[in-house]
Amino acid sequence: MSVLFQTGKLCLYKKCLKTSFCKYVFLRKASDVPRQFVSFDEIVAQRRAEARRSLVVQVNSESSFTELYGYCSKYATVNDIHHYKNSGGEHFMLIECSTEENLKDVLQNCSSHQKDLDVMAVPSPFLWFRAAPGKEKYPVTTRSLAVKDGCNKVDEDALYEELLNCGTVSDQIQLLYDRTVLNDLGIRLRYMVARQLEVIFSSLYANIAIQPFGSSVNGFGKMGCDLDLVLTNALTNEMTAANRRLVYQEKKTEGGRSPWQRHMELVAALLELRAPGAARVQRVLHARVPIVKYAHDMTDLDCDLCYNNTSGVYMSELLYLLGSMDNRVRPLVLAVRRWARAVTLTCAQPGRWITNFPLTLLVLFFLQQQRLLPSVRQLVQLARKGDIRIAEDNLNCTFLRDASRLPAASRGDHNLQTLLMQFFEYYAQFDFQDKAISVYEGNPVRKPNALPLYIVNPLEQALNVSRNVSYEELERLRLEVRNAAWQLEAGLEGKKGDDWGILGLIEQRSTRSLKKLLRVGNSHRLVSVKDLFNDKEDDPNSTEIKSKVQRLSKTEKDNVNELKDSVVKDEKNSQNVKEKQTQSMKYKNTQVRNEVNRIRRGKIV
Template identity: 65%
Template sequence: MSVLFQKLLHTGKVNSFRKFLYPSLSHCKCLSERKFSDSHNKFVSFDEVAAQRRDEARRSLVIQVNSESSFNELYGYCSKYASINGIHHYKNSGGEHFMLVEFSTEQSMKDVLRNCSAHQKEHDVMALKSPFLWFRANSGKKAKLTIPTDVSLVIKDGNAITDEEKLNAELQACSNISDQMQLLYDRTTLNDIGVRLRYMVARQLEVVFESLYTNIEVRPFGSSVNGFGRMGCDLDLVLTNELTHQLSDPKKRLVYQEKKCSSGVRPWQRHLELVAELLELRVAGVSRVTRILHARVPIVKYAHELAGLDCDLCYGNLSGVYMSELLWALGTLDARARPLTQCVRRWAAAHALTSAHAGRWVTNFPLTLMVLFFLQQRGVLPSVKNLINRAGKEDIRIAEENVNCTFLRDMNKLPTECYGQNEANLETLLLQFFEFYSQFDFSEKAISVIEGKAIRKPNSQPLYIVNPLENMLNVSRNVSYEECERLKAEIRNAAWQLEAGSDDKKSDDWGLLSLIEKKSSRGLKRLLRVGNSHRLVAVKDLFNEDDDSDKEEGFRSKLERLTQKSDKVEESVKEMKEDLEKNSKEKKDKKINFKNSQVASEVFRIRRDKMV
């Protein structure tokens, strides 16, 4: 892949290639055209992207409208006062329509607010400025609007989740597993409007909190910004008010009288209590506020109905921001890292290895580290230790509790021999991922992306994955022994299934579909299909173990094996089938006891279609 990228770099085709690999960021100006001879601009840093997104949010408004047909009237109304870069349409979970309007400058946005905005007159409403508004119907005569013919919505219904049936049909039509993996990533990764909305929610909180804190910043982190997020993912936010050199200039003699806070967690728990009250009373669109203040990192959870997002807000957790920056940097180095990670996480969700709720099972973050660690073993990505050793003074970052988050930020300074030394396609990497971990010694070894190699476990926890920024912490310490064993079993099954199905003809569940589809009647049909060579679980596991069922299952198993034989055993098949029918008649009054009625109905239907 690195060789291909170098060729594209010299031929001047890198921008079209980047749009193909990263369609969700095609509208981001930070990825605009560059001089191909300038190798220092090959990679875009996390800080550049974050700065670009924050600037977009400062120049944008989110306006609730009647429908997407309100575009012409809204554009005509706002464009009289300011220049508009683009309008993005989306719907929230309640089906309400919104338009995110990006203006050319922040001053243009302020001009629109000054000339076009107003507050409600209801007595129970506390007036508050916010980047979230709604478009009131015109009370007078509608003016004739002259909209340029080349102006239209940038995107319509931009945050709609891809329909599963449509997605499966598209995956079915792909020519190979690599194409399936890339398509899955393109269809499900967090897109441009999704990122914009998350920064708008952060901007809304900044506007509300600016009167309480100096130099306030609300920064998204986690899946929303690290490049590994999917459509509909939760939004993690951190509230910070770090003092810059200008604010704490020792040369200035007049110093503000301020309220001091004692060290420790408790003062910031009280600050978050205040923040939670403000969210409930003052922030438009916020509902279902929940305080979790006694955790290791106190947070406030809430739902943002206008943006259709579930949010977690904490204070001062900059290590989370730096972790997002590290994952962004590693994901940027090779275009295969993010699609591979997306597929593995989708596979884990389909097999109920992960859950939307916290518990004793593995989460998406450890799975992401497992993928990155595997890619380090294949020479695709460098170790974090390599990035730390190459860091300069400008890369020094110290988070809360003196956590050292220093590593190389500018990936353009990383020598090309440190990464991209493997040109295997996505299909090969996916199979090798499952094969690698099916042979990994989880009982004795720990996964460390810092070292880029397995290390000895410091304790007896079932699954040990070293935190990339705090090497004394295990990010998978919550995983129980049973869940770890189930993870290993599913990894072995996936490796066996991919390898066994590589030469098969395309069926309705070929390739990636067989891994990411959730268990259903279709999966049961695949399990019981006559001549199925992919069966990983014995059919008898579906039945209660009794003599009658075991005996009939013995005949059935023999019949299934014989149907795959050559014509020489055709008579034996016929005789065995007759024996089975005779045996069934003798036991017509006896019924097989299934574990549940759904399994029973599906088995009898399939047996009628396939066996009789």
């Protein structure tokens, strides 16, 4: 150690540790609790800032990068450019500038509107890059695309091949999470859609803010998941200062319906008329929370926009907090969700089946039983003054926001394989008839009513988030967790096959049955289907195949002939028996015998 101090190598060692790569490695390997925790509010602020200094530009192909970068870099400093394609095969590039001022310079010097009388000009962060009137030369750059094809769908065949080559089930679960979790570009595009609506609605509302919530931000989202958006119009203290004597005249909403239903009607109309990329707008205004549903064609996102549903944002924050406490939580949740979709426990359409949100709570509750996660009650008790949050209808959403302030707890040595097996075993034996799932308490509680499945809302304990689940679906859930536990255990004991580990759990049942039917090396198949349709006469195997078919057909004909002979023989024997019985029978007189024979002859077909 003294040599290090004398030679100055320790200073060099410290300098190396300060690099961003080393910081990333050490933070990744360190425990989640002692390290510096990044709060949900910090993540949201970072993503919103990225969206405010970004543009999404439609281009001809990924080869347009050099020209687009050279054109924009003349007026601003470009941090990165991300490339992706939508389902229509159109190419887009997300450009992130270094500052918002740089972005304004680009828009002021590089952007224009179309010369079309049928188009109403609208400000939007979504643009397209048209061809130059002449050949422009740009300086040669060493920069390249930060991401190419960043939103491509997961290749299921390639994913199954990678899962097949994993060493353990834990490696499979972690790989499934790494390949299917919502990536950085997917999150950026979701905040860009929210930013687009903020720009369009800013002229109508004084302090408009549109924020993603749900799977897009809580860390449990997968590639291609839907986008939930909430529109808020909260006024700041500065905007409502009592010492200012000039007050804006405001329009009061009149009518029998809720004012926010009418506002959402206006929002839906603006989406149809003013939002580029918005399509298939649907109004669901008579729900408890009015929603406008639409599809965004440029990003391939299905969006649900609601007003002032801040409790959904705080629920996303709670799930983000619990998922950040242990690096095994999110991979386990995504594995369980994928399994539930494979066995059709969940469905994209609403109905009487369980959804992803209650499934996530089931996993979190199970991890609480393993003492890997605290209860929500503990988070509420440790909350400070800065953690106070009040949602709509005076709903108290106060809980600890900084996980680094939690007392140190034992993380346990269970790997993902063990946790997944224990998850199935736990709910295979759970008493759903009398007990309810309470993530708030961290323990099973008595059911307050006779609904089949009762999962307590962690932020509003009077609500059951699984009240739609029927008795039949609950029985299917219990059956499927038992089958999954048995299948996972059986797969671990035998040799590694095509469905070892989680492969047999996450494959669709129809696909699994077809693979078993067409599996190569099936010894039960006498002749392959491909060989039956082989028309080559000179094929050395054709003679053998035809002889097999002829032998099979000949054997079948012999069997049919034997069966016919036996039937005829049995009929003759039965007739002889009847004749003997008739001859042996004694009748009272000749008239009775003739009448009996006539009746018997009439019954013969």
